[in-house]
Amino acid sequence: MDGSHICIFFLLCVHPTLSGKFRIFGPKIDPVVPVGKDAVLECQTEPKTALNNLEVRWFKDDFSSPVHLYTSGHDLLTAQDSAFHGRTELFNKEFSSGNASLKLKNTNAFDDGVYTCFIDFKQDYEEVKIRLYVGGMGRQPWVELEGFGQKGIRVGCRSDGWYPEPHVLWMNGDRANLTGQSVTMEKDKTTGLFTVLNQVEVTSDSVNRFSCLMQNDVLKKEEEAHFEISGVLFPETNIWMVLFSLVFILVIIVIICEIFHHRKKHRKVKGLKLFCILEGHQDHKINEVSVTLDEKTAHPKLELKNVNCMRLTECEQTRPESGDCFKDLQSVLGSNAFSAGRHYWVVEVAMNRDWSLGVVSESAERREKVELLPENKFWTIQRDGADCYSNDTTRSVLDAKPSPEKVGVYLSYESGRVSFYNVATKSHLHSFTGNKFQEKLYPFLQSGDVDKWVKVSACSALELHKEPRSRASGKRRFRKLCVGAPY
Incomplete structure (x- = not known):
């Protein structure tokens, strides 16, 4: 070579x-x-x-x-x-x-x-x-006293929004590790995030201070909750143990009866106020909104009445031309703009079988037809015939039987959550979470059912605690709310 x-x-x-x-x-x-x-x-x-x-x-x-x-x-x-x-x-x-x-x-x-x-x-x-x-970093854990165990007081530590499953540690006042007795992990099918409940039995020491620590091994971060138990709660005699046990059993019986009475067919929420406590905002008031419809945003075929009722008609309505109105989506916005805080309002859809409702961002498309998806700045649910759906990429069928006649809409701007509730049955329908809102948000309504009315009202969030009424009485009241509206 x-x-x-x-x-x-x-x-x-x-x-x-x-x-x-x-x-x-x-x-x-x-x-x-x-x-x-x-x-x-x-x-x-x-x-x-x-x-x-x-x-x-x-x-x-x-x-x-x-x-x-x-x-x-x-x-x-x-x-x-x-x-x-x-x-x-x-x-x-x-x-x-x-x-x-x-x-x-x-x-x-x-x-x-x-x-x-x-x-x-x-x-x-x-x-x-x-x-x-x-x-995913979850919320700061919160601690609940759950009763007496064999040797001390049983305490639960709960948090949600974690991925993957967090590592949970219990520590006493000397920062020594305690052994947790049971762990419950529940995975949200929509977000894939975990809710964690970990329990431990603690005994009295010199300070009676304890900590619950949850660690995310992927992000190398942790959240911790501190709490202190009064020494009088630790039983010293069998009499106190018996008295506490009797009271505890009585409370449990009352809770079971409440659950059996109100939540027989559906998995219920504990009410909007409890939901807000879980968000860590128990000291802040919910703004119960009196929504009015903005006529200049209404599709030409939508008829508006009494500032908060609307229906789809077959003919275009006579109103001034507006560049803010929806041209292809048969929709209208509320005039209320939200850029902070937590707000709640109710939409009544008793007679309508084709609707979408929720919130929309200020810059969302109005002149062209778009899908009502979060990536297009719409956070909504929809009824189409007999079923209700979440308007997202999964388009999941919601557990909404019977079909809701009144839908509660809850917006928590800072935490990026939009949630929907069936007010009559007090059940949770769907939530959009993990959003980072940066624009003004407006109430959104859409109807595809001709001559069927939809109404927004400022019903109190406490209505989630009331007894469900009959469907017939709900329809009679809905007719009275839209005075003069033909059905």
């Missing part, structure tokens, strides 16, 4: 580009992202290779259902997995330097897992796997 052949052989071995070989690399450290934040999954070719005319495919579990697909010079969104619709993008301007990284927006618990970056170089292909860790 002469010198020229040796030189060519050396170049082919040292420089992969001359032999057509390439590799792709992911990040050196697995990425970690909190729920609701954006994540970047790094994927880089080596040597740097222009990707403009190649296929770049990101997938999670199924090659044929990509998280994102770039081919033939453009993004092919029609093939995208619906769970990632509108939440992904590539760094196309950096394709010339071989950057095939993926940006994943507004992550949720279901995004946790292994992703594959696949590049088809026509004559060959390469792929690399990236493990994405998603972490």
Whole structure:
């Protein structure tokens, strides 16, 4: 072998580009992202290779259902997995330097897992796997005294909004670990986040101070609750134990009777006030809103009456032309604008079988027809015939039997929550959580049932505590609320 052949052989071995070989690399450290934040999954070719005319495919579990697909010079969104619709993008301007990284927006618990970056170089292909860790920090735990155990007082520590399942520690006043007796984990099917209940039995010591600590091993963060138990609660004689046990059993019987009486068929909420206590705002008042409809936002075929009743008609109404009105969606906004605080109002839909209601952001599209989805700045539920649905990417059928005649809408601006309740049965229908509101929000109503009225009212949040009334009496009252409205 002469010198020229040796030189060519050396170049082919040292420089992969001359032999057509390439590799792709992911990040050196697995990425970690909190729920609701954006994540970047790094994927880089080596040597740097222009990707403009190649296929770049990101997938999670199924090659044929990509998280994102770039081919033939453009993004092919029609093939995208619906769970990632509108939440992904590539760094196309950096394709010339071989950057095939993926940006994943507004992550949720279901995004946790292994992703594959696949590049088809026509004559060959390469792929690399990236493990994405998603972490959700729950609320600060709250502690409840649950009664007496065999040796001391049984205490429960509860929190929600965690992912993955948190590690729970109990400590006494000397910061020594106590052993928890039982743990209950409940996973929310909509958000994928965990609600945690951990119990421990504590005994009296010199200070009677205790702590419940919940740790997120992914985010390396923790939340802690401190509490102190008065020494008089720790029984010293059998008489006190007997008296406390009798009182405790009596309370439990009353609670069971209450649950059996009011929550026989559905899983009920404890009432909006208790819900707010769980949010940590028990000292703040709920604004029970008297919603009025904004005529200048109403679709031309909507008839408005008494500032808070509306119905869909077959003919356009005579009113001044407004650039703020809905043109394609048969909808109207409330004139109330919310940019802070917690608010509650009720929408009465007793005779209507085709409606959507909730809240909408100030900059949401009104002139063109759009889907009523959170990514389009609509947070709503819908009734279509016999069933009710959540208007999100899952479009889940809600547990709403019988169909609600009055729907309570609760907005907590700072905590990013929009919740819906069946007022008659006092049951929770659906919640949108984890939002970061930055614009004004308005009440939203839509009707597709001609000549059927919908009304908004300022019913008190305490109505969730009242006895359910008969459907017939609810309909008679609804007719009286829209005076002069033909049915």
